[in-house]
Amino acid sequence: MDLKEEDILGDKINEHWYYVSKGRAMRKFLDGIKVDEVLDVGAGSGIFSRQLLDYDICQSSVCVDLGYDKESNETHNGKPIKFVKSLNKTTQDLILMMDVLEHVLDDVALIREYTDSMPAGGKLLITVPAFQFMWSGHDMFLEHYRRYNIEMIEKSVVDSGLIPINSKYFFGSLFPAVAALRLTKRALFDQDLEAKSELKLYPDWLNKALIAIHDVECMSLFKINKLFGLSVFCLCEKPKE
Numbered sequence: 001m002d003l004k005e006e007d008i009l010g011d012k013i014n015e016h017w018y019y020v021s022k023g024r025a026m027r028k029f030l031d032g033i034k035v036d037e038v039l040d041v042g043a044g045s046g047i048f049s050r051q052l053l054d055y056d057i058c059q060s061s062v063c064v065d066l067g068y069d070k071e072s073n074e075t076h077n078g079k080p081i082k083f084v085k086s087l088n089k090t091t092q093d094l095i096l097m098m099d100v101l102e103h104v105l106d107d108v109a110l111i112r113e114y115t116d117s118m119p120a121g122g123k124l125l126i127t128v129p130a131f132q133f134m135w136s137g138h139d140m141f142l143e144h145y146r147r148y149n150i151e152m153i154e155k156s157v158v159d160s161g162l163i164p165i166n167s168k169y170f171f172g173s174l175f176p177a178v179a180a181l182r183l184t185k186r187a188l189f190d191q192d193l194e195a196k197s198e199l200k201l202y203p204d205w206l207n208k209a210l211i212a213i214h215d216v217e218c219m220s221l222f223k224i225n226k227l228f229g230l231s232v233f234c235l236c237e238k239p240k241e
């Protein structure tokens with residue numbers, strides 16, 4: 001999660017359709033996995049860790065982000081969360097990298113930094129923005145280096161020494177409209193992209209409608225979608241010794 005987006009949404013971030021829908025997809029994608037503690041890399045405010053804590057998927061969380069002003073501890077619904085700038089060793093059996101890898105030049109190196117010391121059999125859940133042809137000013141605003149397809153992220157996972165278990169696209173419901181808008185704008189105006197966030201607050205009725213649309217997708221298309229979407233989800237595992 002990008003701290004820039006937290007600055008835009010403020011205290012409304014927990015209600016925003018994007019984070020609500022992505023969190024629900026995350027929990028479904030984990031498919032019953034439960035751990036004592038989760039390591040949330042590039043965690044920002046820890047919104048996805050908090051969702052796992054809310055649903056007892058973990059009992060504590062360690063959030064790592066170089067963007068923190070200082071390290072701190074807090075509790076969420078009585079469960080501990082640590083916010084740290086760095087970590088010497090991974091002891092957790094589940095790592096989240098939610099929209100993180102697109103921010104670094106060497107994604108394989110970042111994966112290995114946290115998974116080399118992870119216990120054998122541990123899981124890593126990755127999400128990344130999908131399809132390079134969907135590149136926009138929003139990517140530039142967030143300082144992305146690339147967008148991925150399933151084949152690209154699975155190659156990075158394999159090159160890191162992990163085994164891909166499951167990969168799917170999400171936000172497929174919005175993909176046709178967003179793709180048409182971005183490609184048409186590029187074709188008609190033929191202008192240089194402006195580094196500008198596309199994330200914004202919506203009226204309550206529209207926010208709820210977008211959540212409902214993606215709830216339906218989460219229960220249907222998401223199970224089989226290897227064709228299109230705005231995000232890629234990839235669950236992978238460290239080989240058992």
